[in-house]
Amino acid sequence: MQLASKAQDMTPGETSSQFFRLAAAVFEVIDDGIVVTDAENAIIAVNPAFERVTGYAAGEVIGRNPRILSSGRHTPAFYAEMWETLLTTGRWHGEVWNRRKSGELYVQRLTLSVIRGRDGRIVNHVGVFNDITEAKQLAETASYRAHHDVLTGLPNRILFADRLTQALAMALRENRRLALLFVDLDGFKEINDQFGHVTGDCVLEAVAARMLQSVRDSDTVSRFGGDEFVILLPDIRQTSDAQVAAEKVLIALTEPIDLDCGPVTIGASIGIAVFPANGTTAEALLRNADAAMYAAKRGGKNRYVFGAH
Numbered sequence: 586m587q588l589a590s591k592a593q594d595m596t597p598g599e600t601s602s603q604f605f606r607l608a609a610a611v612f613e614v615i616d617d618g619i620v621v622t623d624a625e626n627a628i629i630a631v632n633p634a635f636e637r638v639t640g641y642a643a644g645e646v647i648g649r650n651p652r653i654l655s656s657g658r659h660t661p662a663f664y665a666e667m668w669e670t671l672l673t674t675g676r677w678h679g680e681v682w683n684r685r686k687s688g689e690l691y692v693q694r695l696t697l698s699v700i701r702g703r704d705g706r707i708v709n710h711v712g713v714f715n716d717i718t719e720a721k722q723l724a725e726t727a728s729y730r731a732h733h734d735v736l737t738g739l740p741n742r743i744l745f746a747d748r749l750t751q752a753l754a755m756a757l758r759e760n761r762r763l764a765l766l767f768v769d770l771d772g773f774k775e776i777n778d779q780f781g782h783v784t785g786d787c788v789l790e791a792v793a794a795r796m797l798q799s800v801r802d803s804d805t806v807s808r809f810g811g812d813e814f815v816i817l818l819p820d821i822r823q824t825s826d827a828q829v830a831a832e833k834v835l836i837a838l839t840e841p842i843d844l845d846c847g848p849v850t851i852g853a854s855i856g857i858a859v860f861p862a863n864g865t866t867a868e869a870l871l872r873n874a875d876a877a878m879y880a881a882k883r884g885g886k887n888r889y890v891f892g893a894h
Contacts, residue, residue, distance in 0.1 A: 618693070622710045626650055629709075638693070638716045640686030651712070656682040656690050667697070671710075675699045680717070691718040734808040736786055737793035745807035745815060749867050752819035756860055763819050763860045764827035767874035768796070768834065770812035771852035771886040780846050787844055788851060795837040800830060815874070824859050824891075831855045831889035852887035854878050863892035 612619060618635035622628050628646050636642055639654060646653065659682065671677040677697040684690055693714040700709040732744035740748065749765075756763050770792065777785040789812065796806045796814060805817040818830055834855065841848035856877025857863075864870040873892035881890040 616715070618712075618714045618716075620646075620651060620712045620714075622651065622712075624707045624709070626710060638685070638691070638714075639683070645686075654683040656684045658682040658690070671697050671699060675701075681714075691716055692721055693717060737790055737808050739793050739797075739806055739808045739814075741807065742809055745805060745809075745817065746867065748805050748819075749817055749870075752817060753860065753865075753867060755819070757865075762821045762823070763817070764821055764824075764830070765858045765870050765874040766816040766818070766827065766831055766834065766889075767856040767858070767871070767878040768814040768816065768853050769855075769878050769882070771854055771882075773812040773851065776849055776851070780844075780849070784844055784846055784849070788842055788849060791842045792838065792851065795840075796834055799833040799837045804830075815871070821859075824862070827857050827859055828889070828891075831857055835887065835889065854881035854886050855889035856881055856892060857889055858892040 612630075612632050615632065616634055618638045619630075619632040620628060620635055621630040627648055628651060629648075631641075631643050631646060639646075641653075667677050667679070675698065677695075679695060680692055681695045682690055682692050694717050695712060695714040698711045698713075699707055700711060702708045732741060733739065734741050752763050755761065770788075773785065773788065776788055789808075793806065793808065793814070796816065800806060800816060800818070803819060805819070807815050807817070809815055816830070816834070818827060821827055835853060838851055838853050841850050856874045856879070858870045858874035858877065860870060863873040877890045877892040881888050884890060
């Protein structure tokens with residue numbers, strides 16, 4: 586109320602002068618980066634926050650096009666859509682990857698606005714942004730940890746369930762087969778008991794790496810916990826393809842694993858469930874693959890068994 590009263594006592598010239606002084610002060614102290622360009626999109630002003638984030642001093646960018654900050658990560662179509670929205674609505678808001686003077690990439694949340702004169706022509710473009718790189722990295726790290734096994738880096742149950750759901754939907758839609766390989770290590774408890782959990786963890790990491798090398802890029806190797814792994818083969822032409830995959834895994838695990846304590850040998854029992862022969866839902870396939878794995882254990886271990894029809 587006091588400020589409003591003071592403004593009422595000022596002349597229009599005094600009010601305008603105070604406003605511009607205030608705007609200039611805000612421009613200098615605000616934490617968001619600000620860049621102003623002319624109608625031809627040449628930079629005419631930047632604030633200190635812009636300099637801090639980009640690494641460019643004002644004198645290095647005045648007169649230049651903001652494309653000097655381009656990261657190269659966005660397609661021409663991305664920028665075309667940005668400009669179409671900006672010129673049509675007068676405003677664009679989104680995330681943009683740019684490059685600092687040092688060459689480091691960063692991501693910013695950017696708002697672009699158009700300033701027009703009384704005749705409707707564009708006078709300026711104004712960009713206001715903040716650096717969200719750290720927040721985005723923290724979010725990505727949290728998401729990764731929520732969906733991957735900490736020890737092996739493999740997808741965990743949550744991510745595996747999502748991929749299996751998608752694979753089943755595609756298999757139903759396109760009349761394809763898929764298979765699950767439920768893998769349980771043979772003799773892992775003995776290794777843990779004899780050499781300790783640190784050695785056990787090293788074995789699990791080595792096993793995970795060998796499994797990944799044994800399957801296709803389109804397949805998913807997941808650690809379900811302990812010494813249990815499940816492999817998703819999302820597109821197989823025939824049931825024998827699952828058999829071939831299981832044999833490759835068993836062969837990969839026969840080579841001794843070299844550790845500080847000496848070479849360690851591990852085996853595996855594998856249960857195989859094929860869609861749709863062994864189930865048409867994720868639950869049924871996992872249940873049948875798990876039961877087949879136990880059948881492989883009872884049959885002498887270091888082998889694979891197909892699920893019951």
